[in-house]
Amino acid sequence: MNYRFSSRVSQLKSSAVRDILKLTQGKDMISFAGGLPAEELFPVQAIREAADRAFTAGTGALQYGLTEGYMPLREQLCTRMAVKNMHVNPEQMILTTGSQQAIDLLVGVLTEPGDTVLVEKPTYLASLQVFALHGLNVIAAESDEDGIIPEDAERLIKEHRPKLLYAVPTFGNPTGRVWSLERRKKLLALCKQNEMPIIEDDPYGDIKFDDSEQFPTMFSLEGQAERGAVFYTSTFSKTVAPALRSGWAMGDSSVIGMVAKAKQAADLHSSAIDQQILSQLLSGFDLDAHIRLISDSYGARMLEMHELLMRQNLKDISWVKPKGGMFLWLELPDGLDAEALLRCAVQKGVAFVPGSSFYGNNPQRNTARLNYTYNSGARTELGVDRFVDAISEFTARS
Amino acid sequence: MNYRFSSRVSQLKSSAVRDILKLTQGKDMISFAGGLPAEELFPVQAIREAADRAFTAGTGALQYGLTEGYMPLREQLCTRMAVKNMHVNPEQMILTTGSQQAIDLLVGVLTEPGDTVLVEKPTYLASLQVFALHGLNVIAAESDEDGIIPEDAERLIKEHRPKLLYAVPTFGNPTGRVWSLERRKKLLALCKQNEMPIIEDDPYGDIKFDDSEQFPTMFSLEGQAERGAVFYTSTFSKTVAPALRSGWAMGDSSVIGMVAKAKQAADLHSSAIDQQILSQLLSGFDLDAHIRLISDSYGARMLEMHELLMRQNLKDISWVKPKGGMFLWLELPDGLDAEALLRCAVQKGVAFVPGSSFYGNNPQRNTARLNYTYNSGARTELGVDRFVDAISEFTARS
Structure with missing residues (x-):
């Protein structure tokens, strides 16, 4: 049988973030792409106990x-x-x-x-x-x-x-x-x-x-x-x-x-x-104390990524240090297409989301979103190195 | 502020079943309305253990x-x-x-x-x-x-x-x-x-x-x-x-x-x-054995309701004994409006779903859906009594 699809659904682009997530699963890929919280900070034990109480409620x-x-x-x-x-x-x-x-x-x-x-x-x-x-x-x-x-x-x-x-x-x-x-x-x-x-x-x-x-x-x-x-x-x-x-x-x-x-x-x-x-x-469970804990940790991770990028003296790349949330938003050199950069970056073992995904139309293509909450320490360092490598190679090429 | 609602959503009727569910909460109401499984048959302990294994997976x-x-x-x-x-x-x-x-x-x-x-x-x-x-x-x-x-x-x-x-x-x-x-x-x-x-x-x-x-x-x-x-x-x-x-x-x-x-x-x-x-x-967990268990139990509950209704010698009410599933579908006397009957039944402390809810248009109004899986024993007996009471009163009145 041949199917006729809803025009709205068939026109829909799949989410770039989720497609990249799929691409990066199970590989030695450092992903700054997804808006993923840090897994090691999940309050697993408290959730487990809460689940147990829920099941015993009847x-x-x-x-x-x-x-x-x-x-x-x-x-x-x-x-x-x-x-x-x-x-x-x-x-x-x-x-x-x-x-x-x-x-x-x-x-x-x-x-x-x-x-x-x-x-x-x-x-x-x-x-x-x-x-x-x-x-x-x-x-x-x-x-x-x-x-x-x-x-x-x-x-x-x-x-x-x-x-x-x-x-x-x-x-x-x-x-x-x-x-x-x-x-x-x-x-x-x-x-x-x-x-x-x-x-x-x-x-x-x-x-x-x-x-x-x-x-x-x-x-x-x-x-x-x-x-x-x-x-x-x-x-x-x-x-x-x-x-x-x-x-x-x-x-x-x-x-x-x-x-x-x-x-x-x-x-x-x-x-x-x-x-x-x-x-x-x-x-x-003291959720507010937990929120304080993860916010502090994410603040430290943001600073870590910020400083790693600063140290590289990247030409024509700018960003505003965020006061919260999960993302660093980079403006890359004029004319640089972040979607093309992503393909290069993925080969080097690092992923991010090209900024063009976030525009309804007329995207500003020289933008990129980097998540800083999921990784930390050596992984973030290695990821930033790879990212900077990709930019150097990409700008040298073009 | 005044809101303009989507025409499709505002035309939507709320589900009669779910509205009745709300109505019947926390009262001495016997509900044959919702398509609810029997709570006492839920495999709570197995689910609880499964949850525990899921949380320890990392x-x-x-x-x-x-x-x-x-x-x-x-x-x-x-x-x-x-x-x-x-x-x-x-x-x-x-x-x-x-x-x-x-x-x-x-x-x-x-x-x-x-x-x-x-x-x-x-x-x-x-x-x-x-x-x-x-x-x-x-x-x-x-x-x-x-x-x-x-x-x-x-x-x-x-x-x-x-x-x-x-x-x-x-x-x-x-x-x-x-x-x-x-x-x-x-x-x-x-x-x-x-x-x-x-x-x-x-x-x-x-x-x-x-x-x-x-x-x-x-x-x-x-x-x-x-x-x-x-x-x-x-x-x-x-x-x-x-x-x-x-x-x-x-x-x-x-x-x-x-x-x-x-x-x-x-x-x-x-x-x-x-x-x-x-x-x-x-x-x-042996889900197939559990499915056998609930199917047998639901079969017994269906028979129970079927026989209680049979015993009443209800005039001009017919149904087909189901071979599975959760519902008994009644055809009531010609001209009897099951929505009106429901109001009468709810006052007697029993709920069901008027059949008219299940038609896109031109509903057959003298139909009713009774769930037999949620209740059993004395509750089913009392519920059927109340239901038959409602029909008698209703048909006597009209």
Whole structure:
């Protein structure tokens, strides 16, 4: 039989990151590509004990659960969110399979095919896949170290009337940037004026190298969930472990209700075991102390990579030292195509993500995203050496 | 802020079953509504031990996994499928969040909005939600005790040119019916003639009351995965436990590859912990013996409910004794509206699902689905009493 494929799906490019991940499995490859947390920091023992408590809670633990997710975990999350000045009740929250699903469902609920969505340039590549699958047009606003430039956003909004803004304002992926308070306020006001909901994707906000710095979320600045402009998504993937695949979305209860209807069709509900393990973990384990521990460690790893690169006196390569998150964003010499560089780098035994993956269109090709959380010490050193080798060889050749 | 909702999502009816589930929580309600397995039969201890082995396998167990799912589990599943004469390799299989997600992703990959899909009348209600969300038209072919009537399917195919057939040929939901071998072959041939892929949804095939009976799957009759007409979906929800949310889809590798691309955007991957627990379970636990145990128990529960209903000498109420699965499908007296009956029944403390939920359009309103797997003994007896009370009162009133 011959198959006719959905035009949206067949046009979809496979995620470069995940394809590279496949390529690099089981080889002597040092990967700065994936956004992978450090495995040796996973709280395995605490998760194991939490799982054991979940299984002894009774056979009901293994039954079908609510589409909206395990209620005790939603309640615990509401309490955690309140500490960050984000006030929601469990009806304003839904648990999802990672924050990726939260983005997908929110976008599905808040748009029609053919609508336009506004993003930062560059932005999270798997959000671009979501927009493509929902048949949306993407426009990207220019940004600098402080986030989206409001004037450019305003111009694009007037011209294209986008239906929503998707943004990662704190330690963005891929750039690691933090939006300034002023920019956050300006963008929030701009979106409210134009009746444009904001999806604030915040998987990295907790991974903060200087604990004393505060970056209020757009959701907290909005100040209200009900009829609010901001829908907030986050995940336990970076703070606990990705394999537990638990994220959440929160905001206005009517929108969350619609998300639940869409989720019924998508998968009925996410893993109830994972949610119960996390609930048990939150009640018997100091997650905040653990987050401090991994943030400190990631800060040290970022510095390590930063200094290794600095020591090389690389010509025409620049980056901004991130204040948190998982990525270093490099601007390479003008005219250098990072996709071609990747092929050379992979032969030398190091992988990264070419920056072009993070643009809806008109990619800036001389950019690269390096993850610094997964490797450390000698591996990072060797990886940076290989990376620099690849650049030298590549620039000498071309 | 005012929100504009996606027209498809806002038109979507919430699942009656799940709404009733909510309604019946924490009350003295006997529910024959949900398709819930018996909790007391969950292999809790084996799952707990499997989880323990998964966590001791190393910190990598908690890392991001492949979109296609945990490779050892896919390999084990391929071996299990081969026993049923379904031969696939791991590239022809993807693990999903329950078989619900397998259906959603396959439908998304194989259709365009505006396409038409052919189903059996009546059919699984959450598949109807999937079709609605993907903007599809649904046409339902008449069926009898042996499955879809080929002549009616042929007529509808000629008239509407549907892009695919969705079916639950073995112990269907809601009717519990098993398609005869002849019907399976006829429908397969018809779909192949018309280049229509078939989604064969088989969550209940293992729950077979007479182990000696064989019902070959459409997939096994097709005989080939590559370029084959049949895409098969199933789940561990009924045979192990729903909370582990693990299902799978299998078929042609190019289609499965497309499903993986769509899944990247939907949620990156399903719970890797759940998949590892199941993989450990399959290697240290006799799942087939467990399936025999629950099938025998469910067979006894079906008989129990069947005999309780028989004893009541209900006028103008008929059903076919199922050979497997989880549901009894009742035809009530002409003119009796089961949705109205449900309101009456809930007041008496018993819930079921009105049959109208399972029709795309033109519902046969005098039908009801009763689950017999969740309750047993005195609870089933009391529930049937209340149900019969409700019918008596209702028919006396109207």
